[in-house]
Amino acid sequence: xxxxxxxxxxxxxxxxxxxxxxxxxxxxxxxxxxxxxxxxxxxxxxxxxxxxxxxxxxxxxxxxxxxxxxxxxxxxxxxxxxxxxxxxxxxxxxxxxxxxxxxxxxxxxxxxxxx
Amino acid sequence: xxxxxxxxxxxxxxxxxxxxxxxxxxxxxxxxxxxxxxxxxxxxxxxxxxxxxxxxxxxxxxxxxxxxxxxxxxxxxxxxxxxxxxxxxxxxxxxxxxxxxxxxxxxxxxxxxxxxxxxxxxxxxxxxxxxxxxxxxxxxxxxxxxxxxxxxxxxxxxxxxxxxxxxxxxxxxxxxxxxxxxxxxxxxxxxxxxxxxxxxxxxxxxxxxxxxxxxxxxxxxxxxxxxxxxxxxxxxxxxxxxxxxxxxxxxxxxxxxxxxxxxxxxxxxxxxxxxxxxxxxxxxxxxxxxxxxxxxxxxxxxxxxxxxxxxxxxxxxxxxxxxxxxxxxxxxxxxxxxxxxxxxxxxxxxxxxxxxxxxxxxxxxxxxxxxxxxxxxxxxxxxxxxxxxxxxxxxxxxxxxxxxxxxxxxxxxxxxxxxxxxxxxxxxxxxxxxxxxxxxxxxxxxxxxxxxxxxxxxxxxxxxxxxxxxxxxxxxxxxxxxxxxxxxxxxxxxxxxxxxxxxxxxxxxxxxxxxxxxxxxxxxxxxxxxxx
Numbered sequence: 001x002x003x004x005x006x007x008x009x010x011x012x013x014x015x016x017x018x019x020x021x022x023x024x025x026x027x028x029x030x031x032x033x034x035x036x037x038x039x040x041x042x043x044x045x046x047x048x049x050x051x052x053x054x055x056x057x058x059x060x061x062x063x064x065x066x067x068x069x070x071x072x073x074x075x076x077x078x079x080x081x082x083x084x085x086x087x088x089x090x091x092x093x094x095x096x097x098x099x100x101x102x103x104x105x106x107x108x109x110x111x112x113x114x115x
Numbered sequence: 116x117x118x119x120x121x122x123x124x125x126x127x128x129x130x131x132x133x134x135x136x137x138x139x140x141x142x143x144x145x146x147x148x149x150x151x152x153x154x155x156x157x158x159x160x161x162x163x164x165x166x167x168x169x170x171x172x173x174x175x176x177x178x179x180x181x182x183x184x185x186x187x188x189x190x191x192x193x194x195x196x197x198x199x200x201x202x203x204x205x206x207x208x209x210x211x212x213x214x215x216x217x218x219x220x221x222x223x224x225x226x227x228x229x230x231x232x233x234x235x236x237x238x239x240x241x242x243x244x245x246x247x248x249x250x251x252x253x254x255x256x257x258x259x260x261x262x263x264x265x266x267x268x269x270x271x272x273x274x275x276x277x278x279x280x281x282x283x284x285x286x287x288x289x290x291x292x293x294x295x296x297x298x299x300x301x302x303x304x305x306x307x308x309x310x311x312x313x314x315x316x317x318x319x320x321x322x323x324x325x326x327x328x329x330x331x332x333x334x335x336x337x338x339x340x341x342x343x344x345x346x347x348x349x350x351x352x353x354x355x356x357x358x359x360x361x362x363x364x365x366x367x368x369x370x371x372x373x374x375x376x377x378x379x380x381x382x383x384x385x386x387x388x389x390x391x392x393x394x395x396x397x398x399x400x401x402x403x404x405x406x407x408x409x410x411x412x413x414x415x416x417x418x419x420x421x422x423x424x425x426x427x428x429x430x431x432x433x434x435x436x437x438x439x440x441x442x443x444x445x446x447x448x449x450x451x452x453x454x455x456x457x458x459x460x461x462x463x464x465x466x467x468x469x470x471x472x473x474x475x476x477x478x479x480x481x482x483x484x485x486x487x488x489x490x491x492x493x494x495x496x497x498x499x500x501x502x503x504x505x506x507x508x509x510x511x512x513x514x515x516x517x518x519x520x521x522x523x524x525x526x527x528x529x530x531x532x533x534x535x536x537x538x539x540x541x542x543x544x545x546x547x548x549x550x551x552x553x554x555x556x557x558x559x560x561x562x563x564x565x566x567x568x569x570x571x572x573x574x575x576x577x578x579x580x581x582x583x584x585x586x587x588x589x590x591x592x593x594x595x596x597x598x599x600x601x602x603x604x605x606x607x608x609x610x611x612x613x614x615x616x617x618x619x620x621x622x623x624x625x626x627x628x629x630x631x632x633x634x635x636x637x638x639x640x641x642x643x644x645x646x647x
Contacts, residue, residue, distance in 0.1 A: 005129045007524030007525070021547075021548065021549060021550075022549040022550075023549065023550040023551075024549075024551055024552075025551075025552045025553075025554060025557055026551070026552065026553045027553075027554050027555075028554075028556075029555050029556065029557070041531070041543075042531050042541070042543035042551050042553075045531060045541065045543075045553070057553070059546065060554065065634075067281070075168070079558075080560075082559075082560035082564070083532050084554065084564050085556060085563075086540075086554065086564075086567055087552070087562050089567050089571065090542075090550045090552050090555055090567075091550070093394075093550060093570065093571055093574045094544065094548050094549065094550040096574055096575075096578060097526075097544070097548040097574055097577060097578070098547075099578075100547045100577060100578035100581050100582070101548070101581065103581070103585075104581040104582075104584070104585050109584040
């Protein structure tokens with residue numbers, strides 16, 4: 001069993017580029033069939049969706065936040081209030097994940113430097 | 116990330132995996148056919164030791180001896196027997212309820228108020244010791260063991276409890292006599308007012324209030340009244356006290372050890388010395404306060420010794436361990452030398468007997484300490500006892516913390532999350548935490564909100580797991596420093612305050628996720644209910 005080792009390795013990779021945060025909310029109907037969701041990649045889902053003319057997927061909202069505070073946001077004119085709030089919540093989730101990771105890295109780098 | 120930090124993370128992850136695989140850390144995520152698999156090796160040894168003390172397991176069989184931490188069918192069967200006799204849920208799992216019942220039965224330190232057992236046992240004492248009808252069998256075992264440890268049976272070897280011991284006093288004359296002898300003893304000390312010499316609720320109260328017995332014996336006048344008739348029992352009680360204080364002694368019959376002589380060949384033959392006498396001598400050496408040394412003392416069990424014990428029955432302020440006492444003990448350590456083997460044996464004995472949890476921190480410390488020349492057995496033992504009291508509270512927290520770290524770090528798998536079937540929403544993120552969401556046009560606001568709450572909880576778990584890991588790393592870092600610097604031992608002691616602070620921070624993190632359920636699909640969910 002190497003779950004912790006794998007997680008720590010993923011974490012090490014995660015901090016390669018934390019300078020900007022992208023959050024994109026799509027609208028579309030997609031069903032995951034048969035696969036273990038933990039093994040599926042969102043990029044694969046979107047690639048199959050785009051390749052299927054019966055599936056209509058569009059971008060509802062997109063937000064890019066830079067580490068220097070610049071924000072570029074796009075909203076579809078027909079976005080509902082519930083969808084807009086969901087997107088905002090997701091931006092918050094991304095920011096929290098990133099902050100937790102940065103704080104964690106700061107703490108361990110400090111400990112290593114001290115050894 | 117710098118290579119050194121990435122390497123450190125990888126090594127730390129491997130260390131955590133190894134600790135879980137070797138069962139030094141609990142593994143609540145493991146699929147369970149035997150629910151005890153979530154428990155660590157040290158906890159299983161502690162459960163096994165208590166089952167041996169109560170006569171459920173026969174000591175001496177290699178499969179069931181105290182150092183065995185495997186989960187065999189015999190252990191599960193005996194846990195069920197205990198649960199059945201105690202009248203609690205029979206599921207073969209030594210979980211919080213079973214452990215707390217064991218605490219009531221065998222602990223000298225805790226659960227000294229049988230009137231409060233109802234909070235643990237869900238039964239008032241009047242039901243456990245009914246005026247009419249059969250007493251609770253598990254409680255009878257506990258009473259038997261306690262009377263045996265206090266020397267109220269006539270023969271140590273003959274009357275030691277075993278799997279075939281007759282537990283009903285009316286069918287076991289030796290047990291009935293031991294109860295009667297204790298009743299007389301307690302009445303003479305003023306702890307029992309009834310004239311009955313049989314098993315009653317007041318007698319159980321008197322028997323389990325161990326600290327009260329010690330305080331009574333500290334009264335020189337009372338001691339003088341009882342010592343002639345009950346000297347044997349008072350010596351047994353003093354062995355219990357010395358054992359609780361961490362000295363190299365066990366409750367029950369006195370044992371001897373060969374004297375250590377300085378010269379390899381001595382003019383006189385080596386003698387066999389009473390371990391009680393040796394422990395008392397060390398006790399007076401270690402407790403050099405003015406109150407204890409007001410008069411000359413002997414290395415025998417007397418009122419002065421009991422008075423010294425009585426002083427220590429009061430729970431000290433925890434600040435003592437974080438400040439003044441640590442500094443004083445550091446000074447005594449630097450001037451006092453002990454045998455390394457004796458220390459290892461003592462520590463192993465304690466490790467088998469006390470609860471785990473924060474004790475894992477002490478194991479890290481032990482690995483650092485054993486490389487050094489100077490150490491003190493008694494300090495580590497007392498420290499382990501202090502930690503063990505806190506560790507009992509922290510054990511469930513450790514299980515929950517490890518589970519949160521598992522759940523939280525699974526967030527790093529960058530999976531696609533769906534919280535319904537068919538999925539109205541899909542969530543995902545990249546390795547650098549860019550977020551993606553796919554909303555179905557038919558998703559209602561309520562559905563959107565419901566799914567978002569669940570996804571945000573995953574994010575919360577991730578942040579919590581990193582927080583816990585960083586505190587664990589801080590603890591490990593302090594231990595690493597102790598091994599690599601000349602004053603490692605000193606730093607190790609001073610680091611204990613930091614351990615307490617880090618443990619407190621982890622606990623606060625756990626408390627902030629109050630609605631977290633352990634993610635295993637069986638009765639471990641009861642953990643949450645019991646601990647809450």
